[in-house]
Amino acid sequence: GIQVEQSPPDLILQEGANSTLRCNFSDSVNNLQWFHQNPWGQLINLFYIPSGTKQNGRLSATTVATERYSLLYISSSQTTDSGVYFCAGSWGSRLTFGEGTQLTVNP
Amino acid sequence: NAGVTQTPKFRVLKTGQSMTLLCAQDMNHEYMYWYRQDPGMGLRLIHYSVGEGTTAKGEVPDGYNVSRLKKQNFLLGLESAAPSQTSVYFCASSIPGQVLNQPQHFGDGTRLSIL
Numbered sequence: 001g002i003q004v005e006q007s008p009p010d011l012i013l014q015e016g017a018n019s020t021l022r023c024n025f026s027d028s029v030n031n032l033q034w035f036h037q038n039p040w041g042q043l044i045n046l047f048y049i050p051s052g053t054k055q056n057g058r059l060s061a062t063t064v065a066t067e068r069y070s071l072l073y074i075s076s077s078q079t080t081d082s083g084v085y086f087c088a089g090s091w092g093s094r095l096t097f098g099e100g101t102q103l104t105v106n107p
Numbered sequence: 108n109a110g111v112t113q114t115p116k117f118r119v120l121k122t123g124q125s126m127t128l129l130c131a132q133d134m135n136h137e138y139m140y141w142y143r144q145d146p147g148m149g150l151r152l153i154h155y156s157v158g159e160g161t162t163a164k165g166e167v168p169d170g171y172n173v174s175r176l177k178k179q180n181f182l183l184g185l186e187s188a189a190p191s192q193t194s195v196y197f198c199a200s201s202i203p204g205q206v207l208n209q210p211q212h213f214g215d216g217t218r219l220s221i222l
Binding site: 004033035041042043044045048086088095096097098099100 | 150
């Protein structure tokens with residue numbers, strides 16, 4: 001089946017550091033989304049980015065659909081950035097999630 | 108705007124009991140979805156709906172039924188709960204477009220334990 005792989009699985013940062021999270025997918029996507037799940041379990045849609053680059057404050061994302069990967073950049077990380085970051089891609093009628101990157105930002 | 112609201116937030120059931128999870132959205136979205144999230148994993152699609160009166164199976168539909176009698180509501184039913192259905196359930200909605208090709212808005216989840 002379709003595979004979505006995220007790396008790294010875990011990441012620990014000091015506040016102020018920058019980071020890059022990666023999402024590889026095994027087939028062409030119609031839709032690629034990034035989500036943040038905060039420590040309380042809430043899922044927040046960060047980016048809808050089937051291709052190209054988008055920026056929202058300290059976060060930006062780039063998807064290179066032809067090479068089947070997407071990157072999420074977090075700059076000047078804050079403790080509130082902690083949580084799990086998921087990417088998800090859709091093929092036809094199915095949205096498939098990766099297993100996530102657990103990010104911990106220490107003060 | 109409340110967005111996507113799920114009720115209840117927590118529930119404990121005994122094996123074999125039935126229950127219904129309710130999802131309500133006030134964004135006039137056509138599409139609605141039910142997912143489950145198991146520990147250490149991403150979300151898996153159970154069922155979805157592209158409009159009032161329509162439903163379709165997702166990746167893990169067995170043991171669940173759904174109904175979309177009103178545009179704003181999407182119900183997920185467990186007829187005979189099993190311990191394997193212990194999970195966190197998320198509802199989501201999105202605007203029309205090719206199925207699953209629009210940003211999705213999520214509820215806060217329902218934590219369900221089956222003993």
